[in-house]
Amino acid sequence: MTHILETKAITKRFGGLVAVDSVDLQVSKGEIRGLIGPNGSGKSTLLNLISGVYPLDGGDIFLNGESVSKLSPHERAEKGIARTFQNNRLFPSLSILDNIMVGMHARTKSELHHTLFRHKMTKLEEESCRKKALDIMKFVGLKRGADYTAGALPHGERRLLEIARGLALEPQIILLDEPATGMNPAEKEWMIELTRNIRNTGITVILIEHNMRVVMEVCDRITVLNFGRKIAEGNPQEIQTNPEVIEAYLGEEEPEDVIAG
Numbered sequence: 001m002t003h004i005l006e007t008k009a010i011t012k013r014f015g016g017l018v019a020v021d022s023v024d025l026q027v028s029k030g031e032i033r034g035l036i037g038p039n040g041s042g043k044s045t046l047l048n049l050i051s052g053v054y055p056l057d058g059g060d061i062f063l064n065g066e067s068v069s070k071l072s073p074h075e076r077a078e079k080g081i082a083r084t085f086q087n088n089r090l091f092p093s094l095s096i097l098d099n100i101m102v103g104m105h106a107r108t109k110s111e112l113h114h115t116l117f118r119h120k121m122t123k124l125e126e127e128s129c130r131k132k133a134l135d136i137m138k139f140v141g142l143k144r145g146a147d148y149t150a151g152a153l154p155h156g157e158r159r160l161l162e163i164a165r166g167l168a169l170e171p172q173i174i175l176l177d178e179p180a181t182g183m184n185p186a187e188k189e190w191m192i193e194l195t196r197n198i199r200n201t202g203i204t205v206i207l208i209e210h211n212m213r214v215v216m217e218v219c220d221r222i223t224v225l226n227f228g229r230k231i232a233e234g235n236p237q238e239i240q241t242n243p244e245v246i247e248a249y250l251g252e253e254e255p256e257d258v259i260a261g
Ligand SMILES: Nc1ncnc2c1ncn2[C@@H]1O[C@H](COP(=O)(O)OP(=O)(O)O)[C@@H](O)[C@H]1O
Pocket: 014, 017, 019, 037, 038, 039, 040, 041, 042, 043, 044, 045, 046
């Protein structure tokens, strides 16, 4: 069976530091894959390699069996790899709706050609994009008016908007980098449900998340990084009982963070 996403020995160096060290991943279609590990273990860098933000120093990345290693981030987005960033990258002065519509546009051209794009759209196209964006807004649980300014949103809702923008691509796979960070408890609960809802529409999810309760509850399989290397992989129960993981990572967690987060 071909995996939707496969990495073979991918490596990224920053000077003398090996941030991602020969990592093999095999992600099945429809899976929610958790990516965990201590701070600085290479999680965000791994997503940056998959989405093409950084070029590889070694290895190869395959989407549905086809190498995407030489493609630009935009070309990978066109092929169906969407992502959110650990620090959000919305257009703060644009409305919620426009931020989502920019996401649709990322399929074809640079995000900054947004204004141009709007001029080129026919009324009918614009109406259909608008409707789609409104549906996505509802899907991620954004309840404000579509014209609300993105920059004025509270933190948790900004994270939802970022996810909405990723979903606007109609991706095959979405990479979520700590989406629940800074969310309040109710938003965190919703984030769990939303992650499942995303998967239930057929989109594969890779989720970086430091809250162990969330990870264990939502992920089908979990990959653990430490110092850029993959040290374990398995279902939540296997990970929770893996001695090397406990030693490297879980043992260090504050009990409060594990339970309440
Ligand atoms: N752009 C960069 N330039 C230099 N070093 C970086 C860069 N990005 C990440 N690193 C380093 O690579 C390592 C892995 O970082 P990162 O992938 O952000 O870890 P994580 O997301 O697991 O916390 C860290 O030591 C970090 O300081």
